[in-house]
Amino acid sequence: MFSFEGNPSTPYIFGTLNITVGNICKLTCLSTSTSAPDYYAKLVKLSYKWFVNGTYVQNSYTDMRFSERDKDMSFTVTKNHRYNQYSCEARDKNLVSKRSDPVQINPLCKIWSLNRYFDCFQNCSLTMKINSMYIDCTISVLKPA
Numbered sequence: 001m002f003s004f005e006g007n008p009s010t011p012y013i014f015g016t017l018n019i020t021v022g023n024i025c026k027l028t029c030l031s032t033s034t035s036a037p038d039y040y041a042k043l044v045k046l047s048y049k050w051f052v053n054g055t056y057v058q059n060s061y062t063d064m065r066f067s068e069r070d071k072d073m074s075f076t077v078t079k080n081h082r083y084n085q086y087s088c089e090a091r092d093k094n095l096v097s098k099r100s101d102p103v104q105i106n107p108l109c110k111i112w113s114l115n116r117y118f119d120c121f122q123n124c125s126l127t128m129k130i131n132s133m134y135i136d137c138t139i140s141v142l143k144p145a
Helices: none
Strands: 012-014 018-020 024-030 047-052 064-066 072-076 086-092 106-111 116-119 124-130 133-139
Touching: 012 086, 024 086
Parallel strands: 018 106
Antiparallel strands: 012 024, 024 072, 047 086, 064 072, 106 116, 124 133
């Protein structure tokens, strides 16, 4: 097998970014090896490092779970995840990729009795039909102090 000295490709992150508070968010980091020809690249097992707001997180956040080789990161969504920036790097032995573009999740709140979702950080208007009457209301979101 030929060996090339190329860092893994810049990874990208995918997952559901608009997600209800209390649900599990799973983000996946994907990259490909460039240290082998294309037909062997799928056989190269990359490992991944995750960052939240630029800080490496595998050993410091107890509420996050990681898959084998750390390709997937999952956590229970809270409103506090709103402004976090998630990024990752891919590793092929001692070769390291550039860091991925960061992604942000958008925690959604649910009005349980109405089965409707809304942004937890913005007021929203809602029209409901109750006993053949339409009612307009505004849901005010209390901002943390």
